[in-house]
Amino acid sequence: MKTTQVFVRKTMLRYLFVPALLFFSIAAAQESESYAFTGVHVVSMDSDDVLADLTVVVSSGRIAAIGADRTVEIPDNTTMISAEGRYLMPGLAEMHGHVPGNDDPQYLEDVLFLYIANGVTTVRGMQGQPGHLELRAQLASHEILGPRFITSGPALNGNRVNGPDDARQLVLQQEQAGYDFIKLLRGLSRAEFDAAVEAGAEAGIALAGHVSEDVGVGRALEAHQATIDHLDGYIQYLIPPEVDLSNSEPGFYGVNLLDMVDEDRLAQAAIDTREAGVWIVPTQALVEHIALPNPTAQEQAVRPEMAYMPPDIVQGWIASKERLFGPISSIPDGGSRLQALRRRLIKTMHDEGVNLLLGSDAPQIFAVPGFSLHQELGLIVEAGLSPFEALLTGTVAPAEFFDTEDEFGRIRVGLAADFVLLDGNPLEDVGAASRPLGVMVRGVWLNRARLDRGLAAISARHQ
Secondary structure (H helix, E strand, O other): OOOOOHHHHHHHOOOOOOEOOOOOEHHHHOOOOEEEEEEEEEOOOOOOOOEEEEEEEEEOOEEEEEEEOOOOOOOOOOEEEEOOOOEEEEOEEEEEEOOOOOOOHHHHHHHHHHHHHOOEEEEEEOOOOHHHHHHHHHHOOOOEOOOEEEEEOOOEOOOOOOOHHHHHHHHHHHHHHOOOEEEEOOOOOHHHHHHHHHHHHHHOOEEEEOOOOOOHHHHHHHOOOOEEEOOOOHHHHOOOOOOOOOOOOOOHHHHHHHHHOOHHHHHHHHHHHHHHOOEEEOOHHHHHHHHOOOOOHHHHOOOHHHHHOOHHHHHHHHHHHHHHHHHHHOOOOHHHHHHHHHHHHHHHHHHOOOOEOOOOOOOEOOEOOOHHHHHHHHHHHHOOOOHHHHHHOOOHHHHHHOOOOOOOOOOOOOOEOOEEEEOOOOOOOHHHHHOOOEEEEOOEEEEHHHHHHHHHHHHHHOO
C-alpha cells in the first residue's frame, strides 16, 4: 500500500511527531509515566482477530509490553487500569481535517480537544497558515498536548495563484518555510498546476487535495498527486472522453453530470488510480451532510454534537447547506443518486486495491471535529467495506501513507501509545469506537470522566 512518491514521505515526515496544541499541560493530564491495562482485549489492527485477556504496558509514551496477564513485567509506580472485557484499539487519524488559527485560542483549544475526546490522535491539517508554523515550533518541546499534527501551507487556488511562475514560487516558498505539503484548491489552470507539480518534485514536497476543472483527474493521476480528496473530479472521469463537457457546469461534486456517467468505467477509474499510486480521501460524510434533503439543515443543527460548536458557526452551516442544496434539489433525486454513485465508487476502489484514507473535512458544514470521523467510518461500512477494512483507513493506512509504520497505526510493542479503550468490539460494530472510555495520546491518559469534563466545559461556553 505504500505510495511510489518518495518526496511525499520526505516532506510529511519533517514535523510528523510534533503534537498539536491543547491548552492544558501534560502534567495536568496524567499522573504517571507508566500504565498497565489488564485483562483487555486488543484490536491490534495487524489482523481482524481480537487478542483476548492481555496486559498492555505503557512507559514513557511507548507501548513497552503486551502479553498474558501475570507474565508481563510491570514497572514500579505503574498506574494500573482494570480493563476486563474492554477493547483497546489504535487511535484514529483524521486525514482531511482543519486546525483553526491562533487568533481565537479558545476555539483552537476546543477543536483539538474535540478530536482527542473522540479518539482522534492524528490530524492532517488541510488549510495551513503562518501561525501554524509558530505553533508547531512551540509544540516541538512536547510541553503541551494534542493530536499528532501534519500541516499544509495556505492553499493554492485560482484566486491566489497568478500564473505558472507564481505557482512555482509559492510551492518553493512553502517548502522553504517548512510546511509539510502543498494544499490544492480549485481554480488552477493546467499550466499553473503543471508548474506547481514541477516545483514540488524539485523541492521534494507533495501536492494534495482538490482537482481543478482545467486539470482533471487524468492529469492529477499522471502527476502522482499525493491524495485526491472528496473524490473530486471523479464524476467527470466516469464520463466517456468523447462527450463534450466544455459548456457544462458540473455543480456540487459533479451532480449536474450524473446523466452522462458511464458506470462501466468505474473499475477502470479505480485501476488507473491504483496504478498511479494516488491515495483517496472520500470525505463521504461531508458530502452527505450537504447533498441529501434529509435531515434538513435545521434538523442537523440540533444534533447533540452541535452543542460543542459556536452558535454563529452552526448558523453559518445552516446557510451554507441551504445555499448549496438549492441547486441540487432541482435535479430529480440528485443528492441520493450522487451519494449512491460515490458509494459504488468507494467500494470499487477498495476492491481494486486503491489506497483509501479516512477523513471528514472537520470542522466544516455539520462536520464537528471527531464526531464526523465516526460518521465517516459508518458510511464507509455502508459503502460495502467491513468494519475492519474501514478501520484500516484511519489507523494502518495513514501510517503507511506517511511511511511511519514503526510509529503509530497499530497496537504493537515499540509504537507510540496512541489508543482508545472501548466498551464494545469495533470489529463487530464500528460504532463502538465512537464513545471511548478513555484515550491515550502518546502516553498521556485521559479517562472518560476527564473527557466528559472537557466536553461539558465546551458546551457550557456555547449555551
